[in-house]
Amino acid sequence: MAWYPGATKMELQPESDRQEAIRPTQLILHSIVANWTARRTYEFWRDSTTLESHFGIGYGLRDIAQYIGTETRADANAGANRRPDGTGAISVETASNSTATDPWNDSQVEELIDLGVWAHEEHDIPLRICRTHDDPGFGYHSMFPQWSTSGTACPGVARIKQFREVVFPGIVARANGQTTTPEETDVPHNLSRSDDRERQLTPGKWTTVPIGNVDLLAGATAYTVTAWLNLTATRGGTVQGRFYHSRPDGSRWKSPITERITTTGGSFLDFPHAGSIDTGERVRFEAVYYPDDPADETPVPITSSRARGLYWK
């Protein structure tokens, strides 16, 4: 049983003694859809439901509590609570407004970053965003369907953006010994590329799109980047895009797919992604085009492409 020294201990019984052990490999963030202190969340778990999270974070300064040791199963994220191999996720509930549309406030962001660093150091949770539902790393509730029983938008659009742009990069930066959050420093490097060479997308075929260079990034540890494609296609077609990490041994890791719809005339499509990479991996971007008419085999031209983002070394 591990207890985070930064949190107030409010142990839930009988769950804390009775629930199975886990080996924590993931940290999953939630919004509780209520303006609750960490103690009020404890009372809710204790009095009103058999579910619970490991942690609760209120809006107030340093208002963070732990309800269950991190090596015991907590029941907040369905299939990720405890998998058959004994691994599981640490769950963190956070106070939010009643529609889970507000961003985390500054003290919540601070608590999430500190807790993430502790989870990395205490349990060796790797500094990356989960790539699959059982991949070790950091994530948020709606990231994979296996993490909820009937689908969820948790923790909300604003917080998902903060997770990718502030919280997760903040965990990486602080775990690597930087003392301020990325927002507040010029530690991240800028990625800015543009490419006006025309390239063809053949329907149904994944095609690597060089933007300036085929390697968008090399030698980085974490990044948040958006690729933009300017292309001319018929209306109602679909363009899917994803980033991949090309490894020295020739294998690759692929990001989730982002899908966009083409409009009449030119379409300007954005494909965002945030991730972490290992030394030696190179970040590249690829896209595939599906015309509205499946029999249409005409390639569509990408007339220009852009990549913008931040990365950490």
Ligand SMILES: [Zn+2]
């Ligand atoms: Zn949730």
